[in-house]
Structure formats: C-alpha cells, structure tokens
Amino acid sequence: MAPQNVAFGIIAAAMVVSALRVVTTRNVVHSALYLVVVLAGAGGLYVLLAAEFVAWAQVLIYVGAILVLLLFGIMLTRAPLRESAELDTDQRWAGAVVALGLLGLLVALLSDTFGRVKVEPVAAVSGEAVGESIFRVFVIPFEVVSMLLLAALVGAVVLARRDD
Amino acid sequence: MYLNQYLFLSAVLFSLGAYGVLARRHAVLVLMSVELMLNAVNINLVAFSTYFDQVSGQVFALFVITVAAAEVGVGLAIVLLLYRNLDTPNLDAVHEMKG
Numbered sequence A: 001m002a003p004q005n006v007a008f009g010i011i012a013a014a015m016v017v018s019a020l021r022v023v024t025t026r027n028v029v030h031s032a033l034y035l036v037v038v039l040a041g042a043g044g045l046y047v048l049l050a051a052e053f054v055a056w057a058q059v060l061i062y063v064g065a066i067l068v069l070l071l072f073g074i075m076l077t078r079a080p081l082r083e084s085a086e087l088d089t090d091q092r093w094a095g096a097v098v099a100l101g102l103l104g105l106l107v108a109l110l111s112d113t114f115g116r117v118k119v120e121p122v123a124a125v126s127g128e129a130v131g132e133s134i135f136r137v138f139v140i141p142f143e144v145v146s147m148l149l150l151a152a153l154v155g156a157v158v159l160a161r162r163d164d
Numbered sequence B: 001m002y003l004n005q006y007l008f009l010s011a012v013l014f015s016l017g018a019y020g021v022l023a024r025r026h027a028v029l030v031l032m033s034v035e036l037m038l039n040a041v042n043i044n045l046v047a048f049s050t051y052f053d054q055v056s057g058q059v060f061a062l063f064v065i066t067v068a069a070a071e072v073g074v075g076l077a078i079v080l081l082l083y084r085n086l087d088t089p090n091l092d093a094v095h096e097m098k099g
Helices: A003-024 A028-048 A052-076 A092-113 A127-136 A139-160 B003-023 B027-052 B056-086
Strands: none
Touching: A003 A028, A003 B003, A003 B027, A028 A052, A028 B003, A028 B027, A052 A127, A052 B027, A052 B056, A092 B003, A127 A139, A127 B056, A139 B056, B003 B027, B027 B056
16 A cells, blocks of 8 residues: 555544544543644645645644634633533434435535546645745735735624723 | 545545534534534645646635634634623523524
C-alpha cells in the first residue's frame, strides 16, 4: 500500500472516532478537545492533497483561534465542567435517524457518481498560486469577505457589551 | 488514492455534524457541530480542487474558513446574550416565540 493511503487511513480513523465523541460525549470540555483532533486531522488531509496554504490556514485559524473562542464560550456560559446528562435533547433518536439517512443518501450518490475516480496530487500548490488566484480572480469576493469580518466584529461587540 | 475516500470521509463528518446540531442542547456544542459540518465541506472543496487541478477550490475553502470565523464570533456573542438573559445556555429554553 502506498504511504499516502496508510496516512489517510490513520487520519481518517482518528477523525471519525473523534467526531463521534464530539457529538456524543457528556463533557463539554472533552467535546472541544476532541474537536481539536478533527480539525488537525483535516489539516493533515489538506497536506495529503498537496494544499499546503489551506493546511496552514486551517491550523492557524481553526485550531489556533476558533477553538480558543469556543473554549471561551464554554467558560463564560459556566458550562458544567463535569459529566452532565443534560447536554442532549430528547430528539436524539430522531436526529440519529436523520443523520443516518443523510449519510446513506450521500454515500449512495457519491459511489454512483465517482466510483473509480482517482485523485493524484502532482505537485504542492504554492501559496503564491493561491494568492494570485485570490487577488486576481476572486478580488471582489475577497473585499466582500473583509467587510463581512468587520461587520461580524462590530456586531459581536454590540451584542456582547452591557448597556449600563 | 480514490477521490471517494475523501468524499466518504467528509460525508461521515457532515452527518455527524448534522446529528450534533439536532441532538445537542448546549448552544456551544451546537456551534461545534456546525464547525464539523463546515470542515466536511472544506475537505470536499480541497479534494475537488486537487482532482480538477485548479486553485479555485482552495480559495473557496479559505473563504469558508473566514466566514466560519465570523460565524463563531457572532454566534458566541449571541450565546453569551442568551446566557445573560435566560441564565442558561440551553437552546430549548428559547421558546418565547412559541404560540
């Protein structure tokens, strides 16, 4: 077996198990820490797919920033740091049925469409190529996204501040 | 490597995220499940970007990461407001619009 396949197998298994724990564990902090494994695994997959800039962005933004933000959220809402049975709603079984149906549908459609299609990363896509694409082809979406970030920043401050 | 390896993995992650959104009560956990789903989408985007040998998929993945960051920022502000007003982070406490 090719080394990429072995690496993919290890990363994929770790990601699926951790993702399962994220949505089923009874401890909020554990859930956040399992999410780290999933996000870092996604970064590893981007490396396997020769997308190095996205891999770095994933590690820096997701693992570095978003996860810290989520942990802050856990802290500020005084979530129970011990095991708590109150984290799930009673719609758990309905949710499981919906998720399994969705998975079955997706897998059936995908194996029908992309049955034997191979993907071979030729050379790593450099940050240069990504940057050129962002600032030439996608420059207007890029500016829109920067305005969106500004709006989100101002919105978060307005929402979270106390008026007294 | 088959393209389907990545697509199946991301389908599994997306379904788990959907389950989390439906079954979790704590608002921060719901946000985490949404992150799981966004990550599944990103894996798909990058896999197709490599398959078609085009950069645009990766640029889209970067945009998704940015929007996810904005979403978590605003989302956590809303969760904080919810906690301050209702004294609980549980989403089923939000039923004031229920007739």
